[in-house]
Amino acid sequence: MALVKLQTEHFRNLSPAPVSFSPSFNLLYGENGSGKTSILEAIGYLGLGRSFRVSRHQAVVSHGEHRFTVFGGLDCGFDDTGLGEAGEVIHRLGIARDVAQKETMLRVDGEGVRSLSALAAHLPVSVIDPGVFDVVAGGPGKRRQFLDWAVFHVEHSFASTWQQCQRVTSQRNQTLRNGRLDESLLRVWDAQYTALSERITEVRQSTFDLFKTHFEALVAEVDIGWTQGLKLEFYPGWDTSQSLVDILANHREQERRMGHTLYGPNRADIRLKFQGRPVAETFSRGQQKTLVILMKIAQGSILSEMGKQVTFLLDDINAELDIGHRAMLASKLRSLGCQVFITSIEHPEPDVLWPGEEAPDYRMFHVEHGKLTEE
C-alpha cells in the first residue's frame, strides 16, 4: 500500500492543510528549516509509531500545544488486495499523542487499536536519513533493529515473541542480581528464555538468509567495484556450536557478577566485512551510506516479493552521494515499484535522478514555512 493522503495537526511547523501524494515518487524541496524532514517524520509516525529523529514525542508537538495528530490515507498501491483503484483511499491510519496526559491513541479505519504493529503492518516505512550510517558504524543494536524490521514484516508474530523474550530477560536479570542466587528459579527462567531465544533466532536466521540472497543479487546488478569482497554474516548472539542452555549454565558466575544476561538474541548482530575487515573501518561515508541504502532496498525487495509495498523516506538525498550513486539508487528504487519520498534543498531534476530513461510517475512539491505547494 502507499500513503496517498496526509494531514497533520500541531505537528512541528507543518500546516494543517491536507496533502495528496503519488503512490510512486514524491520530490520535496525547500530551504533549510522549511519543513521537509518534518513531513517525512509525520509519515514515519504512521508506520513506526515514533519519530525517527528524536526520542521524545514532546519535541514534535507544535510550540505552545500539548497534542499532535497525524492522519494518513492508504491506497492499494501495487499490493494484490483486489480493493480500490490506485490513489483511492482504502485504509485510514491515525496517531495522536497528548504529551500532557502521556497518552497515545492509534486508529486503523476509524477503530482504536492498542498495538503499534497494527499501524506498522499497514505501512512498512523505511527511513534513509543522515542517521543511516549507524547501521554500519554504530553498535550491534542498530543492526538488530535493521534486521528486525524485515523480520517483523515477514512474520508479524515476531513482535509479541520479542516482547515476551524482553519480559523473561528482565525477570532473569533480576534473579541474577539477587544477592543469593536462586538456582532453581533461574533454571525456570532459563528454560523459558532459551525456548523464546530459539524461536527468535530461527526467524531472524531465515529472514537474514532471504535478505542476503536479495542483497547479493542487487549488488551483482548494480556492479559497483567496491562491493566486491563484501561479506555479510548473521551472529545470533551466542556460539551456536553449543546449546544456549549449556552456555548459560557454563557462564553462571560471569552473568551473576555482571548482573545481566550476556548470551542470546539481545546480543545478535549482522557482521559486515570487506576483505576480512569491518566495513566501518574501511568504507568512506558515501560508500557506507550507499551500502546501507542497498541493504534497505534489498529488504524492500523481500517485502515486494511478498506483495507488500514499502514507503521509503529519503531525507536529503544529496548529502554524501555523488550524481552517479544517486542515479543508481533512484533507478533501483524505481524498479522495486515502491513509494518514495525524496527531499533536497535544491530543486530536484528528474533528468539527473533518472538519466537516459523516462522519469517515473512523480509529484513535485515546494515546501515553504511548513506548507506544501505542488508544482
Ligand SMILES: Nc1ncnc2c1ncn2[C@@H]1O[C@H](COP(=O)(O)OP(=O)(O)OP(=O)(O)O)[C@@H](O)[C@H]1O
Ligand atoms: N515543535 C515545533 N513547533 C514548531 N516549529 C518547530 C518545532 N520543531 C521544529 N520546528 C521548526 O520547524 C521547521 C522545520 O524543520 P525541518 O527540520 O522539518 O526543516 P527542513 O526543511 O528539513 O530543514 P533542513 O533542510 O535544514 O534539514 C524549522 O524551522 C524548525 O525550527
